[in-house]
Amino acid sequence: xxxxxxxMIEVFATPHCxxxxxxTQLVHAVAQELxxxxxxxxxxxxxxxxxxAVRLGVIATPAIAINGKLVFTSLPSKKKLKMHVxxx
Amino acid sequence: xxxxxxxxxxxxxxxxxDTLRYYExxxxxxxxxxxxxxxxxxxxKDISRLRFIQRAQKMNFSLAEIKDLLKMRENPQKAxxxxxxxxxxxxLEVKSHLKxxxxxxxxxxxLVNLCGASEAGCPIIESMDKPPQVKRRK
Numbered sequence: 001x002x003x004x005x006x007x008m009i010e011v012f013a014t015p016h017c018x019x020x021x022x023x024t025q026l027v028h029a030v031a032q033e034l035x036x037x038x039x040x041x042x043x044x045x046x047x048x049x050x051x052x053a054v055r056l057g058v059i060a061t062p063a064i065a066i067n068g069k070l071v072f073t074s075l076p077s078k079k080k081l082k083m084h085v086x087x088x
Numbered sequence: 089x090x091x092x093x094x095x096x097x098x099x100x101x102x103x104x105x106d107t108l109r110y111y112e113x114x115x116x117x118x119x120x121x122x123x124x125x126x127x128x129x130x131x132x133k134d135i136s137r138l139r140f141i142q143r144a145q146k147m148n149f150s151l152a153e154i155k156d157l158l159k160m161r162e163n164p165q166k167a168x169x170x171x172x173x174x175x176x177x178x179x180l181e182v183k184s185h186l187k188x189x190x191x192x193x194x195x196x197x198x199l200v201n202l203c204g205a206s207e208a209g210c211p212i213i214e215s216m217d218k219p220p221q222v223k224r225r226k
Binding site for chain 2: 014017019046047050053054057058059060061
């Protein structure tokens with residue numbers, strides 16, 4: 001994982017979406033486990049930022065983008081997400 | 089050359105009699121011949137012209153542009169460059185529309201999927217009144 005440049009994980013979610021809550025919890029857990037100052041994350045409410053979501057190619061929730069690029073179009077496993085982040 | 093009354097032309101082309109008369113008025117069609125009773129008599133060339141107008145309309149050309157195209161059609165050797173320029177302009181418009189349509193398509197797909205995935209009500213409608221809010225967490 002990069003030690004200097006910031007890694008931004010974005011979880012695209014909507015209220016009342018159970019799988020989205022799972023995605024948010026997953027990213028939160030991965031961020032805590034990797035405990036790194038350069039790792040940031042945020043939840044993107046797709047309804048409020050629909051233009052941004054569409055621009056990134058999100059067509060369903062949950063979805064996860066890393067550094068402005070859509071990486072997961074469904075809920076990944078914790079192992080898969082960690083591996084992806086660590087490979088950056 | 090065959091001769092057709094206006095009713096036959098409307099049946100053949102699907103255009104209304106009013107439209108045919110309007111096309112003649114704005115000179116998309118030439119002055120149509122009349123029979124002894126004063127009724128319009130169309131010929132095969134007029135039908136060909138109407139088919140061309142319909143095709144051009146499907147390609148999103150305006151009536152004014154079609155009028156130019158029809159002039160070019162009568163003298164294709166001289167018109168090549170003009171037709172190409174006009175068609176290129178149209179192509180750019182189509183590309184722009186395609187881009188907008190693609191974005192709209194993606195947005196609607198997302199909205200449909202969001203509604204399908206929602207367990208309580210429709211997230212689209214519920215969120216419409218909320219002010220924009222961006223959460224940032226570390």
